[in-house]
Amino acid sequence: TLRGGASRGPEREDPRDKSGAGSSYLDQFDFTAIEEMDPSLSEGHRAVYDRECPFELRVQDGDAGPQEVGTLEAIKCKILVLGDESNPQHVRMELTSENDLFFHYTHSLDESSFRHMQEQQKLMIDFTDYVTCVMKMLNS
Numbered sequence: 001t002l003r004g005g006a007s008r009g010p011e012r013e014d015p016r017d018k019s020g021a022g023s024s025y026l027d028q029f030d031f032t033a034i035e036e037m038d039p040s041l042s043e044g045h046r047a048v049y050d051r052e053c054p055f056e057l058r059v060q061d062g063d064a065g066p067q068e069v070g071t072l073e074a075i076k077c078k079i080l081v082l083g084d085e086s087n088p089q090h091v092r093m094e095l096t097s098e099n100d101l102f103f104h105y106t107h108s109l110d111e112s113s114f115r116h117m118q119e120q121q122k123l124m125i126d127f128t129d130y131v132t133c134v135m136k137m138l139n140s
Contacts, residue, residue, distance in 0.1 A: 045080035045092060048131060053077050053138045073099060077138055079131060087128055 041047070058070035076096045083089035090110045097103035109117065114127040125133050 041080070043082065045082045045090070047078055048081050048085050049077065049079035049135050049138070051077060051138075073097060075103075079134065081131060085131060088131060091131055093134070 052074040055073055055075045056070040057073050058066040060066040074097075076094075076098070078094040078096075080092045080094070081088045081090070082092075090108070091114075092109075093107040095103070095105040111127045114130060117123065118125075118127075
């Protein structure tokens with residue numbers, strides 16, 4: 001299907017595809033070397049979550065506040081952990097958009113910066129539960 005739900009008819013197999021029914025030509029390649037060059041992983045972090053999630057984005061102009069209705073957009077969410085996922089030393093989240101190459105937000109924290117955020121926002125979870133909680137929210 002095309003964007004917007006329009007259909008272009010039944011899917012046809014590519015006659016050049018010798019790898020089998022329904023599989024992609026790119027499935028034959030090992031991309032681990034390229035994935036290892038990811039700058040997000042350079043400090044020893046490892047990705048524990050990496051997928052697109054629907055977000056409603058609202059523009060905020062100065063004192064006027066945010067728009068009433070925003071636009072729904074697929075945002076690539078990546079959660080990276082340094083150390084064990086159940087007891088991380090450091091957590092970094094990255095939000096990016098394929099539609100806007102200048103849309104790149106990062107959130108980075110360790111246990112002490114989490115405690116500060118926890119006090120400010122009155123969070124009821126511990127740092128060890130933070131990654132799991134954020135992943136559950138992104139999946140819902």
